[in-house]
Amino acid sequence: MVAFQDLDPMDLQRLLQEGDDNLVLVDVRTPAEVARGAIPGAQSIPLHLLPLNARLLDKGQPVVFYCQSGARSSQACMYLQQQGHDKLYNLRGGIMAWARSGLPIAPMDERAP
Template sequence: MYGFKEVTAEQLKEMQEKAQAFTLIDVRSPAEVARGMISGAKHIPLHLLPMSMAEIDKEKPLVFYCLSGGRSSQACAFAAAQGFSEVYNLRGGISGWANRSFPIV
């Protein structure tokens, strides 16, 4: 076990619709983010995550995503190692989200 779970695009959409309290972080590059991101997400490129962990609320569930799920799984493992207890990786990343025609801003 890596200390984190996966969440599907449908589950994330449901969390948003229920106005559930959670932190959504996009770990893609600035160039990728310029093409759009999931509403409510905070952009922290993966390589800057270690310097940004102090800004993230440990009390809320934490959801990471990237393009397809690889970089965000690294972010999840890192966050779990830093003592975050509720950490989720968006399965399929923003690609999986977009494939379901969910909104990108």
């Protein structure tokens, strides 16, 4: 059974606009991919480093993962689900779908962990 939900870009945009301060947006792409741009407000945790950094994500907070196309972020959701997280979301189609929807992409905020 899949416990995480897929969001389309407009669903995610709506959540971000609602300003839920608890929502955590995580980009699981490689640093080279992130350097080409990210969804504003995202933090970067490359997928291969997620096991080392999972403790940084509060199990009580909703977490939205995204990658280039949605495959790696789906893996991130499955991994954290196994670690006891239950408020997990995957951006269907990844940042490519986000960009195709005309939504903003910006340089990664270097202050984010």
